[in-house]
Amino acid sequence: MSQPIHDAAQRGYTLAPDSYQRGRPEYPQALGGWLGAVLGVRQGAQVVDLGAGTGKFTQLLARTGATVTAVEPVDAMRAKLAESLPGVRTLAGTAEAMPLPDAEADVLICAQAFHWFANAQALREMHRVLKPGGRLGMVWNVRDESCDWVAAITDIITPYEGDAPRYYTGQWKRPFEGQSLFAPLQLTEFPHSHEGSFEQVVIDRIASVSFIAALPETERQVVEAKLRALQPRFAALREPRIAFPYVTQAWQAERLA
Template identity: 55%
Template structure:
């Protein structure tokens, strides 16, 4: 189906600005992966699907002169247009892309594919890619081997409900018997999001879709638990700068002809 999940529509609409502030950037090595593994250069046409506020688009922008962002949530598109007025951002979903057949050399989804991972989306992405085109999937994954990161997961997980999430692995299902793409090929990079606790913890997790969409009383409870963690955990208490550990997972998916 092409309807945007309620958690994304409501959560991202109310927290678009906070999303921009709190979400981590990406490791420098990912630029090399985009150029040499996805084959992006200044002559290639590239789509950033589920572009949000343009966090990942900024990494793509220096690599190609033909870049289009697709984002279904209006509030996110407005935030994108404020930050990246030189890049076209258009309304569309993965299941109904407003693009011509075979018009794209590479399509990238950062922090987004789990929202629309189904056979229809893969077929539509296959349609717009040229023969030999490539699909890239990227996620920043929290390093839960760190105890306070695992505690954040414990705080937010009870609220996720039926929200599509990367960690469930359900995004892999469309690839299992796909005639559109080969199996995802993984490259990993370590990354730390550095900043104040307000930025890398509070803004980051209050902008999580299903947290941002909560009623105010429940959102206040999550806020209180996160603040207590920051104030009491020895690795966080009193720190001006927090290093939030991630593993950036980048997947190459080759279009089958």
């Protein structure tokens, strides 16, 4: 039985699909080589994009020539994906209950998503859907907090996170401990930058964070005001075009027989 979607994800992503589409960064060009060489995402491969959201990562997968199936539980996000990528099969489903047959996929990948459903039941379901020897991939664009103004943004939003699962805690790794479904995780990192206006790379980006989007309107306005107050403090945020630094962390594990 599928576990319920966390309230911050259900409410936040239902309310903010447009902010998500505008504000979330794309992925570094070098990641394309990793997808092909390490995961085997290529022409003819059967690939499942789990927790596909509005399709930002799905479109990268589709460009490889692979046959891509997008699985997304939140209706508003899935509708945005289907609108922007009408040629991709898009299904309603969760990590714990994917509407797919056994051994369907050569590759199953989760972009910006695995921490939401990091549990043993989901890992068993991914093992079921993957072919023996198939690859599980997990990708996150992680804000580079060695930059002073990025750290200041984190300081503003962290008090609002509540019990929402977060990548930075590392709790998402727990289902892999002591299991025999997947080989040990392996990490590859890529420097990345999201370039655009302050409105796009800061305001829209933070508005798309699940637990921020799920706040009452008055509290969202408080968060936005705090973000705008950073511009006088940091010269980089007053430039017409801002480069928001990220590190893209790409994890993979082989599905064991």
